[in-house]
Amino acid sequence: MKRRRCKGAAVIELENVAYSYGGGELLSEISLTLQPGSFHFLTGPSGAGKTTLLKLCYGALVPTAGHLSLFETEVRSMTRDDIALARRRIGVVHQDCQFLDHLPVADNIALPLTVSGRDTLEQESNLKELTAWVGLSHRAHAFPPELSGGERQRAALARAVIMSPDVVLADEPTGNVDWEMSLRLLHLLAELNRMGKTIMIATHDLALIRAAKTQVQARVLRISNRRLQLAGADL
Amino acid sequence: MSRETRGAFAIVAGDAQADRVVPPTGFTAWLTLFSAAAMAFLAVFAVALALATGRLADRWSEELARTSTVRISAPEGQMAAQTEAALKVLRTTEGVKSARALSDTEQRELLEPWFGPDVPVEALPIPRLIEIVETGEGYDPQGLRLRLSAEVPGAVLDDHTRWRRPLVRAAGRLRFLGWVSLALIGGATAAMITLAARAALAANSQVISVLRLVGARDSYIAQAFVRRFTLRALTGAAVGAALGVVAILLLPRAQAEGGFLTGLGFQGVHWLWPLAVPPLAALVGYVATRAAALGTLRDLP
Ligand SMILES: Nc1ncnc2c1ncn2[C@@H]1O[C@H](COP(=O)(O)OP(=O)(O)OP(=O)(O)O)[C@@H](O)[C@H]1O
Ligand SMILES: [Mg+2]
Numbered sequence: 001m002k003r004r005r006c007k008g009a010a011v012i013e014l015e016n017v018a019y020s021y022g023g024g025e026l027l028s029e030i031s032l033t034l035q036p037g038s039f040h041f042l043t044g045p046s047g048a049g050k051t052t053l054l055k056l057c058y059g060a061l062v063p064t065a066g067h068l069s070l071f072e073t074e075v076r077s078m079t080r081d082d083i084a085l086a087r088r089r090i091g092v093v094h095q096d097c098q099f100l101d102h103l104p105v106a107d108n109i110a111l112p113l114t115v116s117g118r119d120t121l122e123q124e125s126n127l128k129e130l131t132a133w134v135g136l137s138h139r140a141h142a143f144p145p146e147l148s149g150g151e152r153q154r155a156a157l158a159r160a161v162i163m164s165p166d167v168v169l170a171d172e173p174t175g176n177v178d179w180e181m182s183l184r185l186l187h188l189l190a191e192l193n194r195m196g197k198t199i200m201i202a203t204h205d206l207a208l209i210r211a212a213k214t215q216v217q218a219r220v221l222r223i224s225n226r227r228l229q230l231a232g233a234d235l
Numbered sequence: 236m237s238r239e240t241r242g243a244f245a246i247v248a249g250d251a252q253a254d255r256v257v258p259p260t261g262f263t264a265w266l267t268l269f270s271a272a273a274m275a276f277l278a279v280f281a282v283a284l285a286l287a288t289g290r291l292a293d294r295w296s297e298e299l300a301r302t303s304t305v306r307i308s309a310p311e312g313q314m315a316a317q318t319e320a321a322l323k324v325l326r327t328t329e330g331v332k333s334a335r336a337l338s339d340t341e342q343r344e345l346l347e348p349w350f351g352p353d354v355p356v357e358a359l360p361i362p363r364l365i366e367i368v369e370t371g372e373g374y375d376p377q378g379l380r381l382r383l384s385a386e387v388p389g390a391v392l393d394d395h396t397r398w399r400r401p402l403v404r405a406a407g408r409l410r411f412l413g414w415v416s417l418a419l420i421g422g423a424t425a426a427m428i429t430l431a432a433r434a435a436l437a438a439n440s441q442v443i444s445v446l447r448l449v450g451a452r453d454s455y456i457a458q459a460f461v462r463r464f465t466l467r468a469l470t471g472a473a474v475g476a477a478l479g480v481v482a483i484l485l486l487p488r489a490q491a492e493g494g495f496l497t498g499l500g501f502q503g504v505h506w507l508w509p510l511a512v513p514p515l516a517a518l519v520g521y522v523a524t525r526a527a528a529l530g531t532l533r534d535l536p
Contacts, residue, residue, distance in 0.1 A: 060447075060448075080452075080453055080532075080533070081452050081453070081454075084447070084450050084451060084452040084453070085452075086450075087447070087449065087450035088450035092448055094448065098441060098445045098448070100256060100442055100445055100446075101258075102258040102259075103255065103256070107255075111445070111449050112449040112450055114256065115256070115449055115450060115451035115452075115455055116450060163450075
């Protein structure tokens with residue numbers, strides 16, 4: 001595996017990245033460095049490419065141009081197994097929160113442990129704690145299709161952080177929850193950030209961003225016209 | 236332990252967790268079981284056919300290679316003299332290893348199946364038989380026939396090869412076809428399991444994408460499918476092979492001379508063959524599913 005040197009020990013680094021799904025370029029000249037412990041918001045109009053950018057960041061998509069490194073390794077030189085291992089260090093909250101519908105919520109939250117073979121008793125208590133943390137203790141034995149939208153998002157967040165990953169990438173984690181729950185989820189993410197985790201949240205919710213500014217040092221990025229801009233000043 | 240051995244070990248030992256991440260697939264499971272059983276049943280017959288025709292071909296060609304007969308039909312008084320003359324000719328014929336007149340007792344034994352034990356063979360005007368054992372190269376039947384007709388008027392050379400050779404060839408061909416059938420059954424099983432595995436993978440694309448999202452390796456995901464299909468192939472084939480063996484054991488018995496059809500069974504170490512069918516089916520299932528799964532997963536993002 002080829003290692004690329006870069007300033008600091010960036011967790012995820014994009015350099016002049018472009019992406020297109022086959023038609024015209026959706027994202028162009030994207031340069032972004034996620035330093036360890038940083039907190040980013042990603043905004044932009046619907047269809048701007050927020051989800052696409054997050055997918056690039058967890059190796060689900062490969063840039064059509066430019067360089068992208070995950071944990072200082074160029075993504076094009078990574079094997080499928082390397083990507084799988086990198087994913088264990090990146091917790092992802094998917095926009096449409098996919099689960100294994102035939103397994104109970106608790107098993108779904110523990111899934112990253114299961115697939116990495118770290119399914120131990122010690123983790124069992126972690127799981128209980130985490131399920132309580134997202135307020136799903138009473139729903140632990142329910143099946144995902146029985147959950148409300150907000151419950152799904154909380155379960156997805158719990159699943160994203162159970163491996164204690166270095167990075168959490170969350171796509172609209174508060175899309176379906178009330179304001180109070182949004183603040184609670186934000187509080188969870190801020191707490192993770194204080195523990196040194198790198199966080200990036202794609203969201204439309206400007207109120208949430210404002211609320212976050214009182215808790216963490218967050219940078220706000222905005223995708224517009226295929227480019228990525230720093231949008232801190234106007235908030 | 237290599238990754239492969241560990242994989243094979245996990246198949247046997249079982250990894251309930253890995254199995255659980257893929258939802259159960261009721262109906263295709265039964266279809267796979269049934270097809271594996273049917274294929275194993277057929278495989279047992281194909282093996283039995285190949286082995287039986289093989290034994291037949293071996294026996295016939297062994298007899299073929301060794302012997303032919305000279306038949307002497309002569310009036311009572313000349314029988315002994317003509318037999319002696321024929322033996323003399325045979326002894327000086329190149330390619331004849333030995334020649335021997337059959338005794339009365341031996342001739343009676345030969346006739347017994349046709350006339351029963353009580354027939355007074357001595358009273359019948361039956362020809363005397365001389366058994367010829369050939370050398371490896373064999374004799375020239377045309378030349379021998381000419382010499383015999385010149386020196387022993389009552390002698391007829393009966394060269395079994397003339398009518399047996401095509402039979403041996405047919406038996407040999409049948410044995411070959413038996414093995415070809417077995418290979419085809421193996422291939423069809425692999426194709427069937429590949430299709431079933433691909434269908435299962437396609438039906439579970441959402442499960443696969445979730446597993447990839449949380450950092451599952453391809454080999455882990457493949458394992459869940461491989462384990463299932465291997466166990467199904469093994470179970471189905473065990474049932475099918477057992478039924479095949481029972482069906483063969485239930486074939487009506489006849490005497491040893493009954494020939495080809497009643498010879499359709501397993502003898503001695505050949506019993507290992509039907510026992511080998513289920514593990515072979517499991518191996519086919521393992522290889523086919525693994526190839527299908529890893530191939531399909533490689534095409535997914
Ligand atoms: N797999 C795909 N194939 C082709 N086009 C796609 C694909 N996924 C997304 N797109 C297109 O790319 C554009 C950006 O999609 P993306 O999901 O990244 O937007 P987004 O900023 O996350 O939007 P939203 O705020 O609505 O979630 C959209 O126009 C979408 O239709
Ligand atoms: Mg989106």
